[in-house]
Amino acid sequence: MSYEVEHNIPKNEPTPHHPVRPDLSTFFSNLELVNTSATQNSNATPMPADVRAVFTTLSDAFRTMRQEGGGGLLDSLIQSLEAEADNPPREVQGVSDAFLDELDRVPKKSLKQADSCPICGIPFLEDxxxxxxxxxxxKDHIFDLECIAPWLKLHATCPMDRKNLLKKKLPPPPPPKDEEEDGEYDEMFA
Structure with missing residues (x-):
C-alpha cells in the first residue's frame, strides 16, 4: 500500500517538504537519568557526565535543525547548550510536564501565513x-511545542528574552475591609 493511500492523501495533492525534526528519544532518555524529582532519594544528584550528555544531545539536535534551515535563534541556543555541556550544572532547572501541559495553545485560525517557529523556522501553517x-x-513568543519543550525541560527561561517562566506569582492583595462589616456580629455565623 502506498503512503498516499495509507494516509488518505489524494494523488493530485502535493505534500509540502518539511525538514525532518531530529529524533529526540536519546535526549529524553538522558533527561530521565538527571531528573532527580522522579527519584525516591531526595538527596540524589545526577552524575555530571549524564548532565553533560543531556545538554550535548539537545545541542546536536538543534545543530541538525540549523542545517535544515532553522532560524538565527538556534545559534545562541546552541552556544548556550555547549557552554553548559562544558561546565554542567549540578542539576537541571527545567520546567515540569504539568507546566508544558498548561501553556496557552494558539488556535490555528489566529496564525498568519508568515508566522513560523523561531527555533526550527518552519511556518506553522505548513503543518x-x-x-x-x-x-x-x-504574547508574541509562540513556538512549536515539539521545538520548545526540550529547551524548557532544561531551562525555565524563554529562549528569546531569557525571562524566568517559573517566577512565583504574588497572591492577590486581600480585599479592602469595609468598616461596617468589622463592627457587625452575626449570630448565625458565629
Missing part, C-alpha cells in the same frame, strides 16, 4: 495540525 504554544513572558 496540517500545528501544536503551537505561547510562553507567558510575551
Amino acid at each position: 496540517k495540525f500545528p501544536l503551537v504554544v505561547r510562553l507567558p513572558c510575551h
Whole structure:
C-alpha cells in the first residue's frame, strides 16, 4: 500500500517538504537519568557526565535543525547548550510536564501565513495540525511545542528574552475591609 493511500492523501495533492525534526528519544532518555524529582532519594544528584550528555544531545539536535534551515535563534541556543555541556550544572532547572501541559495553545485560525517557529523556522501553517504554544513572558513568543519543550525541560527561561517562566506569582492583595462589616456580629455565623 502506498503512503498516499495509507494516509488518505489524494494523488493530485502535493505534500509540502518539511525538514525532518531530529529524533529526540536519546535526549529524553538522558533527561530521565538527571531528573532527580522522579527519584525516591531526595538527596540524589545526577552524575555530571549524564548532565553533560543531556545538554550535548539537545545541542546536536538543534545543530541538525540549523542545517535544515532553522532560524538565527538556534545559534545562541546552541552556544548556550555547549557552554553548559562544558561546565554542567549540578542539576537541571527545567520546567515540569504539568507546566508544558498548561501553556496557552494558539488556535490555528489566529496564525498568519508568515508566522513560523523561531527555533526550527518552519511556518506553522505548513503543518496540517500545528501544536503551537505561547510562553507567558510575551504574547508574541509562540513556538512549536515539539521545538520548545526540550529547551524548557532544561531551562525555565524563554529562549528569546531569557525571562524566568517559573517566577512565583504574588497572591492577590486581600480585599479592602469595609468598616461596617468589622463592627457587625452575626449570630448565625458565629
